[in-house]
Amino acid sequence: MDGLVLEYRDPLFGIIIFFTLLFVISFLTYSFGLYKEKKSRAEYRKLLKRFELGNLKEDDYVHLYTTYNLPFDSIILLASTFLHKGDYNKAIGVYLALLEHVTERVKKEELLELLGKTYFKGGFLQRSKEIFLKILKFSPRNKEALNHLLLIYEKLKDFDKAQEVLESLDELEFDVTRESVYIKTLKLLNDPVVSFDKKSTQLMHMFKTNEIIERIVVQYLLQFNKSMFWENIELFDLSKSLDLLWYLNFDDIDFDAVAKIEILQELYTAKGYINSVSNSAVFELDMIILSKNAKSNFRTDLNFQFMCTKCKSIHPIYESRCPHCHKILTFKIEPELTRRVIEKNQSLQ
Structure with missing residues (x-):
């Protein structure tokens, strides 16, 4: 044991x-x-x-x-x-x-930003506005919230509120020069009290001090005050408005003014409205002019696409603000040749 x-x-x-x-x-x-x-x-x-x-x-x-x-x-x-x-x-x-x-404040703010942006992309502008205003209550220096509020107020055509947002961004030492000019221009264009003639005069005055709005001014004049456009045509860089000029009706063109400007002679010779030149410095216009004498059922035509010079995205229509990066007045015109089929029984011009 x-x-x-x-x-x-x-x-x-x-x-x-x-x-x-x-x-x-x-x-x-x-x-x-x-x-x-x-x-x-x-x-x-x-x-x-x-x-x-x-x-x-x-x-x-x-x-x-x-x-x-x-x-x-x-x-x-x-x-x-x-x-x-x-x-x-x-x-x-x-x-x-x-x-x-x-629960973390940083993550919650990030989620609110994502939520606000998603509401914005989905077209729920009022809800998006509420979210970004909520963010600014506890984070008043949030640039993303301010920038999206600016976009929302612009879409809602509340330009006074948009100007207030720009003032806040300016106080935070962000450069808002271009945006301020742009918003002031939109405010004038959407003012129901100001007459077309007065808007035209004010737009021309604004353009002479801020050339960045040239495209907006040209588009407005071609729609509402063509005579003022042709009277001031030498002030404009027409390469920025080739698409607008290309699609003008024959009766809306001042051919006396066209006769003084080489690029317009080339453009409207290619269009078939006149026969002033035999070639063009612009490749696409040159190809169209040369094809006019071709004995074929195919003719070249002109189309346009627009590239944002900031984000390099390509768009089929012109917009003052890039829908991708939201920068303003950054679209560059890119003419492109297309093929137009001519019916055999249709006379060739």
Whole structure:
């Protein structure tokens, strides 16, 4: 009996028992961890499979964030796929759901910015305005919020509010010179009290001190005061308005003025209105003039596209503000040749 007690109390035996228990506990802990991780991975793969099919719901994003600790930036990146697909309502739903669980101020502000921008892209201007105003209450120096408020007020034609935003940006030492001129021009154009003639006179005065609005002025004059346009034609850089001049009706053209300006002679010779020149310094116009004498059922014609000089995006129609980067008056005209089919029974000019 004493021998058994001695064996049990043997230090070596105790050490063996200790390490055995330690191994068993470690093994059980490791096995449970593997099981839990395997289960989590299975659920995560299930969610990812649903994501690949485009079926993730708003709560799934919250689940990924709160349960699996998926990084905030990764959640935002996943949610952004809705924006790329143009599904703004789902993106909005995700941002609203996440806002209920995010507590950090920086992340909450980022979510509010994304929400405001998504409302803006989706055309929900009033909701977008409310979001950005809310951001500015606790972050008055937020440039993104101010810039989007400016865009919203511009779209809503609330130019007085837009001017207030520009004043705030100016106080923050941002250069708002171009934007100020642009907003003042839009305010004048949309003033229902000022007559067409008075607007024309004021626009010309503004143009002489701020040439950046040339395209806006030319477009307005060609629509509402053609005589003033032709009287002042030598003041304009016509290369910036080739598309507007190309599509003018024959009866709206002052050919006495055209006779004094080489680029207009080339343009309207290519158009077929006159026959003043045999070639042009502009490649596209030159090709059209040369093709006029070709004995073929195919004629070249002129089309236009517009490239933003800031973001380099290409657009089929001219807009004063680039819809991609939101810069103003940055479009450059890019003429391009197109092929026009002439019917055999149609006389060739």
